[in-house]
Amino acid sequence: MVPFMTDLTASPVTDPLSIYRYRDGLYAVDLVTAALSLDFFTWLAAHPSTLAEICVHHGFKERPADVMMTLFVTNSWVRCNGSTFHLTPTGQEHLCSGSEWFLGPYYASLHDRPIARDFIQVLRTGKPAGWSGDKAAFDWHKAMEQEDFARSFTAAMDCRGRYLAQALAKKLDLTGRNRLLDIGAGSGIYACSIAAQHPHLSAVVFDQAPVDRIAGKLITERGCADRVTVTTGNMFDGLPTDCDVHLFSNVLHDWDVNEVRQLLAISHASLPPGGLLIIHDAFINADKTGPLHVAEYSCLLMHSTQGKCYSTGEYAALLTEAGFTPGEYQDTVVGRGFMLATRG
Numbered sequence: 001m002v003p004f005m006t007d008l009t010a011s012p013v014t015d016p017l018s019i020y021r022y023r024d025g026l027y028a029v030d031l032v033t034a035a036l037s038l039d040f041f042t043w044l045a046a047h048p049s050t051l052a053e054i055c056v057h058h059g060f061k062e063r064p065a066d067v068m069m070t071l072f073v074t075n076s077w078v079r080c081n082g083s084t085f086h087l088t089p090t091g092q093e094h095l096c097s098g099s100e101w102f103l104g105p106y107y108a109s110l111h112d113r114p115i116a117r118d119f120i121q122v123l124r125t126g127k128p129a130g131w132s133g134d135k136a137a138f139d140w141h142k143a144m145e146q147e148d149f150a151r152s153f154t155a156a157m158d159c160r161g162r163y164l165a166q167a168l169a170k171k172l173d174l175t176g177r178n179r180l181l182d183i184g185a186g187s188g189i190y191a192c193s194i195a196a197q198h199p200h201l202s203a204v205v206f207d208q209a210p211v212d213r214i215a216g217k218l219i220t221e222r223g224c225a226d227r228v229t230v231t232t233g234n235m236f237d238g239l240p241t242d243c244d245v246h247l248f249s250n251v252l253h254d255w256d257v258n259e260v261r262q263l264l265a266i267s268h269a270s271l272p273p274g275g276l277l278i279i280h281d282a283f284i285n286a287d288k289t290g291p292l293h294v295a296e297y298s299c300l301l302m303h304s305t306q307g308k309c310y311s312t313g314e315y316a317a318l319l320t321e322a323g324f325t326p327g328e329y330q331d332t333v334v335g336r337g338f339m340l341a342t343r344g
């Protein structure tokens, strides 16, 4: 077999963790600021509430409210007893007006930051920022149909994936598997890295135009074209049926729970019995108490996409409902990891 031109099995010499962390966690402070601008913590101290009660009282939608409460629990400002959220002593002392240690005014000069203001809209509409009725606003999915935006977004995913994909590929046991379908593949860096690490596999990169063309060029440049091909399509319309491994890498986190359900059902319908599904992403833990950097990253996704970082428990339930047998979560690098599931 001819080796790929780029060694996609190589790891970097140094650790880029802090560089990923700044980018991933960037929006969390704006969500904290938004909550303080509504004096949310003072209200919660007086009214311990379930997520549904918080949503009803404040007119919030469930997806953004869940991301917000997960951030606060993860920071130990709020705890969840049963299904009721209460302020912790830290939250009561530093986040409630009336306390001599209240830090709200320290954040007041940040209230008008554009992202903090967006968060109030996202909490109230449930729609990603820019989708809330402003026609001129940014629509990520529409933008991805434009060549220039698709090229720069795909480059962003590609450079991030160069490190994450080799780490994932090294942890996967794909013995006895033949052909991988990388769904919403972007540049194809995951398909190429997995094929490089597992030389018996072929792979299909599945994405829509113009990302398909961008991926095709990169796959050729990396010397992977003899084993990695591109198929163009809309994943919501169905998937090729000739693969025994499916990969959703950083795809499900862009979508709300109904679309995740739909995508898992489509994957189930296209895999053979015993087929393997890999979800590669940043996962909240099962009891939704961390990790902090994933709770922070989820703020960015909640702001800009229709999704969030789902918990391992939420994925296990959705996978079971779709007819898969979910496996344990496994870590890779920089707060990412994967869950495997077998098609029943």
Ligand SMILES: C[S@@+](CC[C@H](N)C(=O)[O-])C[C@H]1O[C@@H](n2cnc3c(N)ncnc32)[C@H](O)[C@@H]1O
Binding pocket: 144, 157, 158, 161, 183, 184, 185, 186, 187, 190, 206, 207, 208, 211, 233, 234, 235, 236, 248, 249, 250, 251, 254
């Ligand atoms: C966040 S990127 C993830 C790219 C890559 N899997 C990774 O891990 O970096 C989401 C990808 O899903 C693709 N996508 C979005 N909607 C899609 C659809 N309906 N059908 C196929 N691909 C889609 C986008 O074009 C984009 O490449």
